[in-house]
Amino acid sequence: MRPAPPIILESLKVSGGYNAESPVCHDIDLVCASGDFIAVLGPNGGGKTTLLKLLIGHLTPFSGEVLLNRVRLQTWKKTEKAKIIAVVSQHSDIAFPFTIAEVVMLGRTPHRRRSLFDNAADYDIVVSAMKEMDVLHLANKTFHECSGGERKRAIIARALAQQPRILLLDEPAAGLDLRHQVALYEKLATLSYTDRLATIVISHDPWLPTQACSWALLVKDGRIEAQGSPTRVLTKERLEELYGVTMFEAKADTPSGATIAVPLLRHPTERHPTERL
Template sequence: MLQVKNMAFSVPDKQILNNITFSVEQGKFIGIIGPNGSGKSTMLKIIYRHLKQTSGLVTLYEKDISLIPQKKLAQVLAVVSQETPVLFDFTVKDLVMMGRTPYKKWLAADNQEDFAIVEESMMLADVLHLENRTFSQLSGGEKKRVMLARALAQQANILILDEPTNHLDIEHQYQLMDLVKDLPITIVAALHDLNLAAGYCDELLVMKDGTLYMEGTPEQVLTEETLKEVFHMQAGVSKNPFTKKLHLFFYTNH
């Protein structure tokens, strides 16, 4: 449903991404991992059209994503970015209601269906109790969950997440990952926590120096050799005794 072909991106005097090619199957949870500066966020920004690639092609359902009208794209693709830019101090409920905008005509009023979807989205993201608070009154983790609720209200087929667990305590990290894992949609997420990536993702894309270094299942990708080569860390790989998923532990020689 989503294809990236020969994607490259550069700024003056620096190549940020080079010859990135991959495809995403419908319903998969795809994790993007790699060290800081490897190009994860830049690649996602190109996919959701915050940036324009220097060369290459991004297609959604075999159509050039740059040719899809913005409103139509927002019905198919929702985003929770690293930043939470809100120009005005809206209430949480009003912000989440903005997720319904792609389905509305100019100046159309919110209807009962919108209210029901917004309430359900706030419940799923555990922010319903914050609905009358203003965005500036929230903690970093609460803001992240509100932006997730707004994305859920879009009812899109693809959800793009850029470091979704930043600012979240350990309980809400796992709540968020459980929530998005259970959604009947396609997830593409850049993740720093490799154990979360191992436990929740169906497939992983490994970024290194602006290139796609490797792709495959967590078992194929998260090996001691790859972790040393890409992340420059000594690591052991075992199985989580509770989930039976991969579990990584890191150590140094000091």
């Protein structure tokens, strides 16, 4: 089979937000092509989710352009766009007691506009997406019966069932236990590496995304502070500056022996150096 032509999503000097007088994001330059795995990191309220909304066309930029395959995103037909871009929003609720299987099946919608019913191919795609996200055993439970983490995994499974070329996830690990967080990022790294899925993950928590991603982007106050390969971008100093906490460097006990910066809690009995007389 011939490999599918690469997909490219880019933002050129994009500024945007909810109010033209005070844009949330300023001059965002970003390129995400097939096989890229970008982690967008930064503190709460720094404009990460707004950036995502600009990238998927929920918000129209005040200035600059978002292009999908060199065509302005706003000119894409919604159904065609949904065949290429899948989004996992931060919060998702559903008004009626749909089962997990039905929720994941909704991911087939953009591909099945012409026919009203499900077929065997849909079934196979949905089952494999549910296996990937470890929710197959919940298939017949309703969405409301499941825990927050299980719901989140079902929503990610839905995005996978959409068979996108670009996957954008907003805080996908929030609410997941450590095992599923690790499994999720391993899965995303695999999809990006072997299936050439273009992936953008938004996270306030840098530790797992930076291990999985190929490109890190630090966003603060709506501007890109730095971008580059994760090891170069996420230095101890930069993280301290970005999040305003004290870090210390730890050497991972792995064959690669990567150095990562870890936040350090101050013990209540310990006084901060500046508090000394």
